[in-house]
Amino acid sequence: MAAGMLRxxxxxxxxxxxxxxxxxxxxxxxxxxDDQLDALRRDSxxxxxxxxxFALVTDGxxxxxxxxxxxxxxxxxxxxARRNFIVGDCPGHEQYTRNMATGASQxxxxxxxxxxxxxLLPQTRRHTxxxxxxxxxxxxxxxxxxxxxxxxxxVYASIVEPYRALAASMGIEAVNxxxxxxxxxxxxxxxxxxxxxxxxxxxxxxxxxxxxxxxxPPHFRLPVQWVNxxxxxxxxxxxxxxxxxxAIGDEVLVLPGGQSxxxxxxxxxxxxxxxxxxxxxxxLCLDRELDISRGDVIAxxxxxxxxxxxxxCHLVWFGDAPLLPNRSYLLRLGTATVNARVTAIKHKxxxxxxxxxxxRRLELxxxxxxxxDLDRPIAFERYxxxxxxxxxxxxxxxxNATVACGMLDFALHxxxxxxxxxxxxxxxTRALAKGQHPLCLWFTGLSGAGKSTIANLVERRLAxxxxxxxxxxxxxxxxxxxxxxxxxxxxxxxxxxxxxxxxQLMVDAGLVVLVCVISPFAGERxxxxxxxxxxxxxxxxxxxxxxxxxxRDPKGLYAKARAGQISNFTGIDSPYExxxxxxxHLHAEGQRAEQLAEQVLGYLQGRLG
Amino acid sequence: MQGLSHLDDLEAESIQILREVxxxxxxxxxLYSIGKDSTVLLHLLRKAxxxxxxxLPLLHVDTTWKFREMIxxxxxxxxxxxxxxxxxINQDGVRQGISPLTHGAAVHTDVMKTQALKQALxxxxxxxxxxxxxxxxxxxxxxxxxxxxxxxxxRWDPKQQRPELWQAWNTRIxxxxxxxxxxxxxxTELDVWEYIRREKIEVVxxxxxxxxxxxxxxxxxxxxxxxxxVLREGERIEQRRVRFRTLGCxxxxxxxxxxxxxxxxxxxxxxxxRSSERQGRIIDHDGASSMEKKxxxxxx
Numbered sequence: 001m002a003a004g005m006l007r008x009x010x011x012x013x014x015x016x017x018x019x020x021x022x023x024x025x026x027x028x029x030x031x032x033x034d035d036q037l038d039a040l041r042r043d044s045x046x047x048x049x050x051x052x053x054f055a056l057v058t059d060g061x062x063x064x065x066x067x068x069x070x071x072x073x074x075x076x077x078x079x080x081a082r083r084n085f086i087v088g089d090c091p092g093h094e095q096y097t098r099n100m101a102t103g104a105s106q107x108x109x110x111x112x113x114x115x116x117x118x119x120l121l122p123q124t125r126r127h128t129x130x131x132x133x134x135x136x137x138x139x140x141x142x143x144x145x146x147x148x149x150x151x152x153x154x155v156y157a158s159i160v161e162p163y164r165a166l167a168a169s170m171g172i173e174a175v176n177x178x179x180x181x182x183x184x185x186x187x188x189x190x191x192x193x194x195x196x197x198x199x200x201x202x203x204x205x206x207x208x209x210x211x212x213x214x215x216x217p218p219h220f221r222l223p224v225q226w227v228n229x230x231x232x233x234x235x236x237x238x239x240x241x242x243x244x245x246x247a248i249g250d251e252v253l254v255l256p257g258g259q260s261x262x263x264x265x266x267x268x269x270x271x272x273x274x275x276x277x278x279x280x281x282x283x284l285c286l287d288r289e290l291d292i293s294r295g296d297v298i299a300x301x302x303x304x305x306x307x308x309x310x311x312x313c314h315l316v317w318f319g320d321a322p323l324l325p326n327r328s329y330l331l332r333l334g335t336a337t338v339n340a341r342v343t344a345i346k347h348k349x350x351x352x353x354x355x356x357x358x359x360r361r362l363e364l365x366x367x368x369x370x371x372x373d374l375d376r377p378i379a380f381e382r383y384x385x386x387x388x389x390x391x392x393x394x395x396x397x398x399x400n401a402t403v404a405c406g407m408l409d410f411a412l413h414x415x416x417x418x419x420x421x422x423x424x425x426x427x428x429t430r431a432l433a434k435g436q437h438p439l440c441l442w443f444t445g446l447s448g449a450g451k452s453t454i455a456n457l458v459e460r461r462l463a464x465x466x467x468x469x470x471x472x473x474x475x476x477x478x479x480x481x482x483x484x485x486x487x488x489x490x491x492x493x494x495x496x497x498x499x500x501x502x503x504q505l506m507v508d509a510g511l512v513v514l515v516c517v518i519s520p521f522a523g524e525r526x527x528x529x530x531x532x533x534x535x536x537x538x539x540x541x542x543x544x545x546x547x548x549x550x551x552r553d554p555k556g557l558y559a560k561a562r563a564g565q566i567s568n569f570t571g572i573d574s575p576y577e578x579x580x581x582x583x584x585h586l587h588a589e590g591q592r593a594e595q596l597a598e599q600v601l602g603y604l605q606g607r608l609g
Numbered sequence: 610m611q612g613l614s615h616l617d618d619l620e621a622e623s624i625q626i627l628r629e630v631x632x633x634x635x636x637x638x639x640l641y642s643i644g645k646d647s648t649v650l651l652h653l654l655r656k657a658x659x660x661x662x663x664x665l666p667l668l669h670v671d672t673t674w675k676f677r678e679m680i681x682x683x684x685x686x687x688x689x690x691x692x693x694x695x696x697x698i699n700q701d702g703v704r705q706g707i708s709p710l711t712h713g714a715a716v717h718t719d720v721m722k723t724q725a726l727k728q729a730l731x732x733x734x735x736x737x738x739x740x741x742x743x744x745x746x747x748x749x750x751x752x753x754x755x756x757x758x759x760x761x762x763x764r765w766d767p768k769q770q771r772p773e774l775w776q777a778w779n780t781r782i783x784x785x786x787x788x789x790x791x792x793x794x795x796x797t798e799l800d801v802w803e804y805i806r807r808e809k810i811e812v813v814x815x816x817x818x819x820x821x822x823x824x825x826x827x828x829x830x831x832x833x834x835x836x837x838x839v840l841r842e843g844e845r846i847e848q849r850r851v852r853f854r855t856l857g858c859x860x861x862x863x864x865x866x867x868x869x870x871x872x873x874x875x876x877x878x879x880x881x882x883r884s885s886e887r888q889g890r891i892i893d894h895d896g897a898s899s900m901e902k903k904x905x906x907x908x909x
């Protein structure tokens with residue numbers, strides 16, 4: 001058996017005969033066992049046909065079989081005498097762009113299917129674009145259903161020529177095209193005798209011989225995956241080499257920190273090695289003790305990877321909820337996990353035409369070009385140069401769902417030119433001068449819950465006791481600092497971000513800060529919390545039932561919202577995500593504001609110094 | 610990956626997955642079923658943690674109906690001492706006298722395997738359970754993730770599974786939730802045997818052909834492994850040269866007639882084989898979608 005393995009995907013929709021082609025491919029490769037063929041005959045008859053319905057071979061989950069569509073990437077395995085194959089069967093509809101991106105991220109080659117009767121469709125552009133976006137550089141174009149166009153060479157040429165131009169414009173470097181009739185097997189396993197004008201290889205022959213594998217990135221990179229430290233005698237950095245090679249004695253840099261060391265030992269899967277190459281899972285020992293942890297990248301000292309914390313990137317959005325600029329997500333790249341915010345959506349891309357469109361948010365299955373901002377620098381590469389150090393996922397902080405994949409393009413240098421200016425007088429000094437421990441009381445709850453009333457009472461009592469305080473009221477801030485913001489989900493995220501930043505500055509100045517904002521989303525409250533040191537952020541949930549807020553309606557806003565005069569009103573047509581573990585949970589129903597203020601003051605007892 | 614053979618490629622991928630578990634979970638475990646896939650998995654586990662010992666225990670869910678040779682093999686592995694071997698038996702099922710012979714495959718598997726596994730996972734509070742399932746085994750597994758998310762009730766919901774891109778796995782879970790991890794996802798049955806041959810890994814002798822006492826029952830050759838097996842009318846025990854392609858509870862595992870008594874012969878036989886691996890598994894046969902249903906209920 002030839003060395004190596006080819007991983008590829010098939011793109012196309014049910015109508016193009018994709019499942020049939022794949023089933024036929026497995027059949028021609030001799031991969032269908034007798035009991036599977038029996039089941040196939042049975043199932044084919046159930047569907048009312050005598051001929052084998054090869055599409056049934058690859059349809060997996062019940063739900064899909066019932067709906068007659070493929071909704072998830074299914075991985076299949078086959079081999080011929082010359083090569084082993086892993087093939088991902090990718091669903092074709094626009095609403096499954098995420099599945100196609102998922103499949104494409106794992107492979108180096110795509111088989112794009114076109115129905116000869118229909119020619120190039122918007123979906124053909126979409127499939128090719130997603131493949132190109134995810135870094136696939138070689139495509140096999142299979143023009144299927146040739147029997148339905150009279151096996152006509154001109155029809156074939158009228159599809160293939162424009163496709164080559166299209167693919168090239170998107171960055172696909174090589175296209176192999178061939179005409180097929182999937183159910184009959186023409187040019188699938190064996191070359192067809194029915195289309196003598198086509199003199200090229202069959203699909204299986206192509207797959208066996210194509211050299212589709214992208215060249216490994218040239219410079220040595222190893223993202224540290226796991227620090228192996230069983231006892232004080234051994235400390236190794238385990239990971240999979242994702243570029244170049246490393247040998248004992250090589251000088252390396254540990255990024256993003258930049259400490260240097262030499263490689264002392266390379267532990268391989270079976271024995272110690274003198275060198276390791278791209279793709280190998282190894283463990284490195286260095287010649288000096290350094291503080292290295294998961295997420296760091298060990299790189300060749302002579303060609304270190306760049307380090308940055310702001311990037312331009314493409315995003316494919318997977319989440320059911322849309323991407324909101326400035327919301328905080330977890331970003332995983334290589335083995336590093338950091339906090340990230342999308343600071344700007346430069347444009348979204350129409351996946352069918354690739355036209356750039358203006359956008360304020362990204363919805364499920366949309367593609368956008370964005371600026372992204374991390375809370376600390378990481379070592380990276382352009383995705384085009386190194387998939388491992390250029391490809392990332394975004395994770396929702398609350399649900400832990402994977403909500404996007406991204407491909408880094410280049411670092412933005414805005415941040416690189418702005419450095420934190422060191423000042424000699426620090427928070428501790430300022431706090432000492434005021435004789436108090438600064439902190440932030442963050443009042444969250446529905447409109448009319450009593451946040452401002454309670455905070456006002458608390459502040460009066462604190463001021464009377466001689467504390468230096470400030471009350472940041474959401475409504476008041478919207479008359480000044482946040483006058484440009486409305487009430488859409490995007491604007492609410494930005495509103496809370498600004499309030500959190502201001503509150504953090506005030507705590508840094510040594511003040512006890514009381515913040516009153518509805519802050520309906522857990523994600524933003526969590527963002528606010530992470531602006532502060534441990535113990536400095538006190539989330540106060542003013543828990544008043546909606547009915548009671550609505551009945552109080554101090555500003556007449558609920559009445560307006562019910563009358564449809566204002567939209568995006570929290571509790572009415574915009575959600576409020578209840579805090580799960582606030583420091584203080586004020587059950588406000590039937591309680592007077594004074595009693596609730598007492599509870600807050602009780603909590604603060606001994607915490608303000 | 611350049612310059613690596615396809616077995617090297619698969620080995621490296623599996624090691625990377627195992628190390629991800631070491632790094633990202635508080636209390637991981639490897640489910641050890643004694644079969645060839647588990648044996649390869651244990652071999653890879655040792656490689657992934659070299660030169661240290663594996664940083665997690667093995668768990669064998671014992672249905673009390675495994676082949677005797679399997680249990681002997683398990684105990685030998687445990688005696689090697691570099692990994693901790695936990696064994697869990699559903700004692701409720703034992704008290705109820707659950708048996709595949711009297712209660713049937715479905716009830717036995719549910720109580721002694723699926724329920725038992727959940728009991729053990731809850732008992733030890735494992736947040737990641739590594740298993741040897743491969744995507745090529747069965748249709749519904751073709752879409753399984755490498756890190757397969759389970760709710761706090763151990764349920765598998767196809768809609769809740771996370772897209773997996775590159776090797777950027779999302780391993781984040783909340784308290785009580787867990788993942789099942791499948792490092793052999795991309796291996797085929799043939800890959801497993803070729804790797805066993807290359808690495809000279811010892812497997813349970815039942816995989817090799819030998820004269821064994823068997824009974825033909827419901828179209829399958831069942832080995833009579835102990836006195837609990839009661840013959841039905843008309844059945845008789847005969848000595849036939851058989852081996853097993855997969856191993857499970859002996860009354861539920863069909864043997865195949867074979868002369869293959871070496872790894873070379875097994876691999877040769879498999880290349881020429883015209884039947885799929887799980888054909889010998891009696892639990893799979895209640896409908897093409899039965900594996901999908903079992904998975905939703907928490908079966909591996």
